[in-house]
Amino acid sequence: MRKKAYLLLVLSWISLLPTRAQTQEIPASNLGLVPLPLEVKAYDGKFTLPAKIVIAAKTADEQNVAGFLKDYFTVLGKVATVTPDANQATVKLKIGALTSKNPEAYQLTVDQSGASITASAGPGLFYGAQTLMQLLPPTAQETIAVPYVRITDEPAFKWRGNMLDVARHFFPVAFVKKYIDYLAAYKINTFHWHLTDDQGWRVEIKKYPKLTQISAFRNESLVGAQQLMKKPEDYKYDGIPHGGFYTQEEIKDVVAYAQKRYITVVPEIEMPGHSVAILAAYPELACKPGPYQTRTLWGISDDIVCPSEETFQFFENVLAEVIPLFPGKYVHIGGDEAPKDRWRESNLVKGIMKKEKIKDVEKVQGWFNNRIEKFLLAKGKKLIGWDEILEGGISPKSTIMSWRGEKGGIEAARHGNEVVMSPASHLYLDYGQNPVPHSPVEPLMIGGYLPLEKVYSYNPLSSELTPAQHKYILGVQANLWTEYIPTPEKVEYMLFPRIMALAEVAWTPSAKKNYADFQQRLGQQFPRLDAKNIKYRVPEPAGLDSTKIVKQGDKATLTLTSIVPDAQIRYTLDGTMPNETADLYTKPLALPVNRNLKIRAITVTPKGRLSVPAEVVIP
Incomplete structure (x- = not known):
């Protein structure tokens, strides 16, 4: 009896093994995965999905991720149910021990028994599900087969970010959520929400109602490319009021939406520069008497808030309402492009410099930032700002977002500060995608030239830093400023396919990147974008060079x-x-x-x- 039982066990085990043909390894690029996982083994066998799919999930994270898979299977015309029982399940989701301790790591296996995803935490499980979705077709088909794979994956960087500027042009909540979906699909885990600027204030502050009554709206917008305007008569406006804001309840809704996708939302409240919209509502915060109006030009204004006690009280009150809306670790204070002309003329600023023994007016901004940082730290938050905040001096606890090249990020990392690399040269997605400046075949844009290949080529770990200093590089972020991007369709045109290059820069180790291989895999992403009706920029033919x-x-x-x-x-x-x-x-x-x-x-x-x-x- 023992021999018979053993024989049955062996035969059963053999029946589960793939055939020799099925276990033949095939190139990972055939799978079309973006970003490229850390380790991929692909085989020419396939698992055919049954008509009814069972997803095994017990914990809250498992059930959350199961919901996304269930929705995707519905799009594919399949009926999917979720059960805590893993027996006979088509897709098994499990929070469990992995060799890697990274909460964003996962293992994905597809074989004769179906698919299984294991991760040590919810984020990894979610990213494994995103990879599984990319192995599935983008639209419903009569027969759906998933290739056999063994994938062990985790990201190269903690901070994989993308910024959307809603101050220059306002976008409704529905589109902001859609934008978050774009990030989630490509394992981007940080949504930087640029909420305030000279041209508009977008967040409800109950203590200061005029911010949403006045500062959230401008009378009109400039028509055409401002950088090409040389004479006063070149400046023409559309005469159409523009604006809008998010209520605190809407912001809570967006943040909760992002959390389900394991995305952290980082708010940006600009200070002390880019504050004309504030002065339009509260001119008493200026160094120079008003009146002011929400700015209709783009670019930099000399008018910024004065570093008075009233201004500090204003920002502390604003932040006291903003902080509870965003449970993440960081609050972005901007800090860029703050001309000091008004401060140089101000007796108040001269008095501050004398009292604080500050000899350079530029250093007053460092003093300003330090006061704001102390307030944030007391609230359990970390300050992050653009690299200009280095010029006034920063504390060891500040985080730098380096946009004017890498110089600021390198300097900050050498001082032991956290850094997010975000150089305009490689990661400003409002830059053009045509080598001809302001090409008539492209929509209006700010200028510059940032093709897909240049985005892909970026490596956040500068060779000017030592391996020990590399640990201060949290990661990488691309930014989408919207002076010339007024519609969701144009956002998509500027974002895709370059966001997929960003995703690979942020997720895949530099040593494993290969642009030709990326292009082959990228091609398989376009039907997915079509299925979602995303208005991406169609790549022109290669060879006309x-x-x-x-x-x-x-x-x-x-x-x-x-x-x-x-x-x-x-x-x-x-x-x-x-x-x-x-x-x-x-x-x-x-x-x-x-x-x-x-x-x-x-x-x-x-x-x-x-x-x-x-x-x-x-x-």
Whole structure:
């Protein structure tokens, strides 16, 4: 009997093993995962989902994550139920011990028995679920099969952030939640919410009702690119009032929404600069008598709050209402672009400098920040600010967000301060995506040039720092300023696909990054964006680059490619703008040289969306 039982056990075990063909390893890039996990083993076997899916979940975190999977299975046309019983479950979720102690780490396995995700905490379980969703198709299909995988994963950095500026243009709660969903899908765990600036105040403060009656609205907005305006007559306005604000209840709702997705919301309340909207409602806080109005121009204003006791009382009262709304560790105070012209002229500031023995007016901002920081620390919060706060001197407890390159972040890390790297050169997603400045084929934007590849190339760990100093680099953040981004559709255009490059910079160790491999995986993300109706920027065809032209005799050969699956490439040879009816590219183009031919080509997605044209002149 013992031999028979043993034989049955062996046969049962053998029946669960994949066949030799199924266990053959395949390239991880075939899975199309973004960001790339730390360790991936992919196999050519697949698990076919049953008509009814059972998700095993017991704890609060397991049940929370199960809810997201259940919703996704519903989108795929599957019926899913959640049960605490792991027996016969299709997907098993488990909070348990892992080799890694990182709460964002997870292990994901898909085999003959289904899928299982194990993590030591809720965040890791959630990220494992996001990876599983990327292994599933983006839309409903009659038969859905999930590839066999063994994934062990954890992030390279703690702070993986993205900032949305709602002060320059206000976005409703529904879109802010959608934005948070974008971050969650790519394992970005910090939402920096830029709530106040010269052009608008967006948070309800009950002690100061005029902030939402006056400061939350501006009379009109500038039309066109301000940086191109040289004469007074160039400045034209739309005559349309713009504004809005979030009630404290709405903010609580957004924060709770983010928490379910394991995203920390960091509020930014700008001080002492970028405060004209405050002065519009409370001009007594200025060094120079008003009146003021919420600013209609972009850029920097010389008018900032005066560092008076009334101003400190104002900000302490504001923060006393803001802090309970945001349970996260950090409060961002801005601190950037604060001209000191008004302070230099102020007798009050001169008195402060004499009393505090401050010889440089720039150092007064450091004194200002230190007072605010003491208030925040007493409330259990940490101060974070843009790298300008270094100029006035900072305490060892302050955190620096380095945006003017890496210099400020390097200096702060050498002093032992926490740092978030956020250089405009690589991570300002309001910058253009076309090498032609203010290109007529692109929507209006602030300028600059930040292609996908440059975002991807960024490494937050500067070689100027020692390995011991690298530990002060919390992570990386991209920023989306909205002076020229008034609609959700344009937010999506500027965000995608560059946010996916950011995700890999933040999650995947630099040594494992490879741009060609990333592009291959990225291509498999576009159908997912289409399924969610995200208005991403369609990548133009590759190959129209003077370095890619192969010349031989009197001919030049151009080979064009697109990373968008099943896309068409349409082109013209006479310099005209191609559209979906232009010549279809089917094979490399052999073209004559010495005729100054201007070739333009576009990508046409399966959904009929067009890229901007790529172009080259063959001399």
